[in-house]
Amino acid sequence: MNADLLLGDEAAAQAALDSGIGGAFSYPGTPATEIFEYIQEHAAGGGSSVSALWSANEKVAYEEALGMSYAGRRALVSMKHVGLNVAADPFMSSAITGINAGLVLVVGDDPGMHSSQNEQDSRYYHEFAHLPLFEPSNQQQVYDHVREAFEYSEDVGLPVMVRLVTRLCHSRSTVITRGPAEIAAGVPGRPRPDPSDWVLVPTNARRRYRRLLELQPRLLRDSEESPANSLRLAGRRGIIAAGIAHNYVLEALGSRTTDSLLHVQRYPLPESLIRELVNHCDDILVAEDGYPFIEERIGGLLGVPGKTIRGRLSGDLPRDGELTPDSVAAALGVPFVNSAQPVDGLAGRPPQLCKGCPHSDSFKAIVEAAAALGNAYMFSDIGCYALGAMPPLRAVHSCVDMGASIAMAFGAAQAGVHPIICTIGDSTFAHSGMTPLIGAARANANITIFILDNATVGMTGAQESMSCGERLIDIVRGLGVDPDHLHVIEPLPKNHAANVALIRRELEYRGLSVIIPRRACIHVKRQARDRGPACAAGCGGSDTVPLTREP
Numbered sequence: 001m002n003a004d005l006l007l008g009d010e011a012a013a014q015a016a017l018d019s020g021i022g023g024a025f026s027y028p029g030t031p032a033t034e035i036f037e038y039i040q041e042h043a044a045g046g047g048s049s050v051s052a053l054w055s056a057n058e059k060v061a062y063e064e065a066l067g068m069s070y071a072g073r074r075a076l077v078s079m080k081h082v083g084l085n086v087a088a089d090p091f092m093s094s095a096i097t098g099i100n101a102g103l104v105l106v107v108g109d110d111p112g113m114h115s116s117q118n119e120q121d122s123r124y125y126h127e128f129a130h131l132p133l134f135e136p137s138n139q140q141q142v143y144d145h146v147r148e149a150f151e152y153s154e155d156v157g158l159p160v161m162v163r164l165v166t167r168l169c170h171s172r173s174t175v176i177t178r179g180p181a182e183i184a185a186g187v188p189g190r191p192r193p194d195p196s197d198w199v200l201v202p203t204n205a206r207r208r209y210r211r212l213l214e215l216q217p218r219l220l221r222d223s224e225e226s227p228a229n230s231l232r233l234a235g236r237r238g239i240i241a242a243g244i245a246h247n248y249v250l251e252a253l254g255s256r257t258t259d260s261l262l263h264v265q266r267y268p269l270p271e272s273l274i275r276e277l278v279n280h281c282d283d284i285l286v287a288e289d290g291y292p293f294i295e296e297r298i299g300g301l302l303g304v305p306g307k308t309i310r311g312r313l314s315g316d317l318p319r320d321g322e323l324t325p326d327s328v329a330a331a332l333g334v335p336f337v338n339s340a341q342p343v344d345g346l347a348g349r350p351p352q353l354c355k356g357c358p359h360s361d362s363f364k365a366i367v368e369a370a371a372a373l374g375n376a377y378m379f380s381d382i383g384c385y386a387l388g389a390m391p392p393l394r395a396v397h398s399c400v401d402m403g404a405s406i407a408m409a410f411g412a413a414q415a416g417v418h419p420i421i422c423t424i425g426d427s428t429f430a431h432s433g434m435t436p437l438i439g440a441a442r443a444n445a446n447i448t449i450f451i452l453d454n455a456t457v458g459m460t461g462a463q464e465s466m467s468c469g470e471r472l473i474d475i476v477r478g479l480g481v482d483p484d485h486l487h488v489i490e491p492l493p494k495n496h497a498a499n500v501a502l503i504r505r506e507l508e509y510r511g512l513s514v515i516i517p518r519r520a521c522i523h524v525k526r527q528a529r530d531r532g533p534a535c536a537a538g539c540g541g542s543d544t545v546p547l548t549r550e551p
């Protein structure tokens, strides 16, 4: 046993390593990025048999992990919450095929949208897919639950989800680790089960879906009997606390044990424990970070007669954003002074591209070239370049989801407007920009696409990019783009006039052009020197543009 000071993300990663995984799979995304990075760092060298290669996107990561599980080795797949939207297709079907060796999915939710485009709650996915879910409250539980999740995954033959939130992912605490599981000592893969289980043609799929439904009472019983879901019956006021909100409740109550308390760390929701608490109490507060998932399930449409259910739906806790120790204490009627108040007198600092960022020079040339052609439609995407939305550039008119820019631009082209400009980063292009480009190139859509090749995934901390340099040109050509309208430019002030002239020519062309402004992010070289933060100003370490200043 060792005691280590670990981030929540690192505790998940260490638990996966100690569980004997054969591989980790991921695409970067805050707050989950560090899970994979820790595994990459700790699995490197020393004859390690743990594979850790970034994937092109979350769907690919999930499928790679599923393939490893089918092949008999344990696999960890991690991603941010919106990544699970991208991976939803294999995720949902893997609940029906089941797994061979343990498959654990760790999802980092981002209530409060510190670095995300929305604050969706991944617990709905567990229910949607009928899969078990663990929701730890602290770093030690992250470690313990991920260890248990691998065992349980093999026990029930299903993928198991672990839900974290930003505060847990990115805060440190002492974690007692238990050393490697026996499986880690080079045990060969598990034997192959009947492969027809994995062939989801209707006859097999119906059979496997019925099996998944038949497993549900067992999953519920395991959840209800698990020590992770614990109930203390005391006074007539009850609290249901899930995940990190349990810490806030404990902090607010201090040594007081007069309230009844149900701590939920494992799903399906432990119905009988909830019923016991609700029967015993008159007034129940549900403290959960994210959506009012538990509160909705208890109150339903009509509420519980004679009982008061309070939480995010009732307005006792804020409906959106993160819970805080203060908001939970207030809902419990306990005075509480949060020590982490913003420091008075600090000026707000609007987010901006780093000084010397290649995207600045690209946007300056694009804006100048487009000015002569009237009101251009400027579709963009998610990455550092989304900061091109800020004044004085104002060259980004949309930023919706990874890879959306090209498809949206093609849709707009079909509405007949002109000119249409599309900006997308090299990593976002590999993630989900390639597929829409196939259709747009085939139709020779009237759009001008800029693939901003800065040789890295800048926004999430400068991870390696899959499609940059010469490889990117080969890919674009291979997708059917006319080589006469495919150009590489170097976005530097000294090339500004020439770049503007070329861009203007392509904007005037009524067909599809791809221009690749190619210049490395200023942090790529620095990072190679000393793994420091990718971005000193504006967007460093975050992963979508913080349009408002975070406290």
Ligand SMILES: Cc1ncc(C[n+]2csc(CCOP(=O)(O)OP(=O)(O)O)c2C)c(N)n1
Residues within 6 Å of the ligand: 027, 028, 029, 030, 058, 080, 082, 083, 086, 116, 117, 382, 383, 384, 385, 402, 424, 425, 426, 427, 428, 429, 454, 456, 457, 458, 459, 460, 465, 543, 544
């Ligand atoms: C589905 C999804 N996965 C991951 C992310 C996190 N994320 C935001 S932008 C980005 C990639 C940015 O890289 P790139 O497109 O090369 O642009 P750069 O930041 O380097 O300018 C990632 C991984 C996300 N927002 N959504």
Ligand code: SF4
Residues within 6 Å of the ligand: 352, 353, 354, 356, 357, 358, 359, 384, 454, 458, 459, 521, 522, 523, 534, 535, 536, 538, 539, 540
């Ligand atoms: S991290 Fe790199 S790409 Fe992002 S704003 Fe800074 S210089 Fe530009």
